[in-house]
Amino acid sequence: MKLSQTEENYLKAIYNLAYANANNVSTTMISEAIKTKASSVTDMIKKLADKDLVHYKKYQGVSLTKIGQKIAVEIVRKHRLWEVFLLNKLNYNWDEVHELAEQLEHIKSDTLTDKLEAFLEFPTHDPHGDPIPDKEGNIEHHKDTMLSSVETEKSCVVIGIKDSSDPFLKFLDKLQIQLGSTLKVISKEPFDNSMLVKTESASISISNQISKNIFVKKL
Amino acid sequence: MKLSQTEENYLKAIYNLAYANANNVSTTMISEAIKTKASSVTDMIKKLADKDLVHYKKYQGVSLTKIGQKIAVEIVRKHRLWEVFLLNKLNYNWDEVHELAEQLEHIKSDTLTDKLEAFLEFPTHDPHGDPIPDKEGNIEHHKDTMLSSVETEKSCVVIGIKDSSDPFLKFLDKLQIQLGSTLKVISKEPFDNSMLVKTESASISISNQISKNIFVKKL
DNA sequence: TAAAATATTTAGACAAGCCTAAAAATATAA
DNA sequence: TTATATTTTTAGGCTTGTCTAAATATTTTA
Numbered sequence: 234m235k236l237s238q239t240e241e242n243y244l245k246a247i248y249n250l251a252y253a254n255a256n257n258v259s260t261t262m263i264s265e266a267i268k269t270k271a272s273s274v275t276d277m278i279k280k281l282a283d284k285d286l287v288h289y290k291k292y293q294g295v296s297l298t299k300i301g302q303k304i305a306v307e308i309v310r311k312h313r314l315w316e317v318f319l320l321n322k323l324n325y326n327w328d329e330v331h332e333l334a335e336q337l338e339h340i341k342s343d344t345l346t347d348k349l350e351a352f353l354e355f356p357t358h359d360p361h362g363d364p365i366p367d368k369e370g371n372i373e374h375h376k377d378t379m380l381s382s383v384e385t386e387k388s389c390v391v392i393g394i395k396d397s398s399d400p401f402l403k404f405l406d407k408l409q410i411q412l413g414s415t416l417k418v419i420s421k422e423p424f425d426n427s428m429l430v431k432t433e434s435a436s437i438s439i440s441n442q443i444s445k446n447i448f449v450k451k452l
Numbered sequence: 453m454k455l456s457q458t459e460e461n462y463l464k465a466i467y468n469l470a471y472a473n474a475n476n477v478s479t480t481m482i483s484e485a486i487k488t489k490a491s492s493v494t495d496m497i498k499k500l501a502d503k504d505l506v507h508y509k510k511y512q513g514v515s516l517t518k519i520g521q522k523i524a525v526e527i528v529r530k531h532r533l534w535e536v537f538l539l540n541k542l543n544y545n546w547d548e549v550h551e552l553a554e555q556l557e558h559i560k561s562d563t564l565t566d567k568l569e570a571f572l573e574f575p576t577h578d579p580h581g582d583p584i585p586d587k588e589g590n591i592e593h594h595k596d597t598m599l600s601s602v603e604t605e606k607s608c609v610v611i612g613i614k615d616s617s618d619p620f621l622k623f624l625d626k627l628q629i630q631l632g633s634t635l636k637v638i639s640k641e642p643f644d645n646s647m648l649v650k651t652e653s654a655s656i657s658i659s660n661q662i663s664k665n666i667f668v669k670k671l
Numbered sequence: 672t673a674a675a676a677t678a679t680t681t682a683g684a685c686a687a688g689c690c691t692a693a694a695a696a697t698a699t700a701a
Numbered sequence: 702t703t704a705t706a707t708t709t710t711t712a713g714g715c716t717t718g719t720c721t722a723a724a725t726a727t728t729t730t731a
Contacts, residue, residue, distance in 0.1 A: 496689095
């Protein structure tokens, strides 16, 4: 099945929204995610339904079919692999890779994704810590241990972030906290739940608002 | 100036045709290069002329303006850098990279091309031996020493090919002749101008038809 | 549960790029 | 140099994906 870039973007948006919401995805939610008008979304949804990529009943929202989901996961896979490439090989920063990956994910090829994956030595997570689906579309849903829940004196490795907004990414860059950074919790402040954390290069104080948004693997 | 992928393809086609022909490029030539009807080309040419990307007078063919040429060279630069990436990093073959590069060349970013170039360690030629324009758009027009003109007992390095058709590329792959291969001319057969050539791995007989299509740098 | 607010869909229009068929210009040949 | 052939352009139409405005459902609230 040959899909346009636009169609692929719709599937991806529905996939992400469904993942975040569990139930059917509304026209309005899609229109916000994709920055178009709701009426345009309705049009496109009908076309996707004709192609059996989404389930759709008027006024009831949409969900992906098996095929639709498969395609969406493929796009997510490509997106995350390209992000790893941009970060690890081309020296982009955490906060710069997303926009470029949005374009690269639509490159069509039977072999490119797998070759890219091999070149990157089969990464399991993208720079935001989201898991990369394998060739068959299996995706490990990552466990949500947050930095905020790490005990005093314990160490952990940063495997991702929950909020991937630009300001947050820039803030982490300033703190020199990256994917793979090892952090040790020195002390916790019961008053405001902030914590003192030792990174590779410094000791820093991190507010609860921040530590709640950093996924870690405990060591 | 933000151009569509289609517009970029027109500029690139005109650039390549102009390079091969010197004079103005005809509607029909473009339509063949780009696989559309001549009438569609006329439409698009008018739009490109409105944007000052081409010079156009009815029935007189087109040529690129300074701006049009600058953009075309940028696309060529991106195309060739991606080809190097696909060949050197992802282990694609000589004959597979073109089609993919056709897609990758349209990725939009202010920084990607330069970062890619640095990652590839500033290659000067693409896998077909065509020169890669630098950041400023300067492009070295490559000298045309063909394998056929190399003297007996002399060695040379393959820097490109003249004919980049699929069958020819496949044929060279079979002979294990690649960009950068060192070849030594053992003997030449005056009767049919074929030559006996030593590659890294074997001695092979090469017809004049082949040796006339391989660019080399004499050693 | 009826009225008001919100969400969704329909209808009609538009731009980009392509097409076919026909008209106009240019090039070729007798 | 006039007739014929070829190339190029024009005219009108189609598809994709978008939009606005209006109509219709659904949800919320009183």
